[in-house]
Amino acid sequence: MARFREQIRASLRELEEAGLLRRPLGIEGPQGPEIQIDGRAVLCFCSNNYLGLADHPDLLAAADQREGYGAGASRLITGTMSAHQEAERALADFVSAPAAALFSNGYAANLGTIQALVREGDAVFSDALNHASLIDGCRLSRASIHVYRHRDMEDLESLLLTHRARADRALIVTDSLFSMDGVAAPLRDLAGLARSHDAGLLVDEAHALGVFGPDGSGLCAAAKVVPDVLIGTLGKAFGGAGAFLAATEEIVSLVQNRARSYVYSTAPPPSMARAALAALSLVRRASDARATLLRHAARLRTGLRDLGYEVPLGESQILPVMIGDNDRTMRLSARLLEQGVFVQGIRPPTVPRGTARLRLTPMATHRPDQIDQAIAAFARLAPSD
Ligand SMILES: *Cc1c(COP(=O)(O)O)cnc(C)c1O
Secondary structure, three states, rough: OOOHHHHHHHHHHHHHHOOOOOOOOEEEOOOOOOEEEEEEEEEEOOOOOOOHHHOHHHHHOOOOOOOOOOOOOHHHHHHHHHHHHHHHHHHHHHHOOOEEEEEEEEEHHHHHHHHHHOOOOEEEEEEOOOHHHHHHHHHOOOOOOEEEEEHHHHHHHHHHHHHHHOOOEEEEEEEOOOOOOOOOOOHHHHHHHHHHHOOOEEOOOOOOOOOOHHHOHHHHHHHHOOOOOOEEEOOOOOOOEOOOOOHHHHHHHHHHHOOOHHHOOOOOOOOHHHHHHHOOOOOOOOOOOOOOHHHHHHHHHHHHHHHHOOOOOOOOOEEEEEOOOHHHHHHHHHHHOOEEOOEEEEEEOOOOOEEEEEEHHHHHHHHHHHHHHHHHHHHHOOOOO
């Protein structure tokens, strides 16, 4: 035991020396454009609570405990309650899919869905910057994994030409809006390649749902692409927790039978599904909030670029402020926090080595003067920071 503990200590030391040790800050009170840390109010610019729904009264009212708190068992035992079924019907309808299955979170949804749909002898084709949960789902499936360069359709096509024929099933897997860069996947091209190479297409809309597309229904809907599998999460713009897979009845049924994170996990509390339904009704009517969010993002992007920060051009609510060095990234994050602006630093392995960054995300509920305060805080950072 003493040896084991020493080994754990050594691993922590390695992380510390590489500038990769993470220590979360505790937030007191609810999430919002302004949050409390250590008894002090600071502006929050790193939450995925894009529409400000996390503490919306409608969600709180819907998430009451009328149906009890716990679901008691997994969905296939006694855990399927009316709330889950109503949420599944409404979410499927929202993304124009025939059926949906609810998961406790997006990580579990991706892990289970990919593992359920492909297996040994199959091939998955995965974007190099896909979210960790997609990567882990591919690994768990035991299908052969072919990683194509980020958004590079020529690379994907050449991998399909080389490896597709030898596999039984093939599945292309992508984020729709890449979570750490804020750029969109070329969904029409991906759908075209999936069609011509007889592959399925799985699109994870975690950061796009609620923000882009008709009534916030996502980037697939905006591009008029119907993926074989759409993953949506409810912890970001939807302000709550949970996730869903939307697809044909058959695909959903196979996932409900085979996805280990669905079959062997207690169903989420019914209140989570009720809150999702309330969030959905707000999201559908949130076009003004979506416009405000994207206006804030544009103002931040211009403001920081004018100050000389390396912020790639883009149209989404996710702004990577590229720094590179891990320690410097965390130092800048600390300096900003001293000035009352919370922007978390993002380091490897969440992003590739040498691309540490501050990931800045406004919320629709920020006031314009709060956006200006964030820009002013960046302006006060010294080159030596
Ligand atoms: C956040 C995220 C997930 C995980 O969803 P959770 O509900 O937070 O577990 C999955 N995919 C992508 C692209 C994400 O950004």
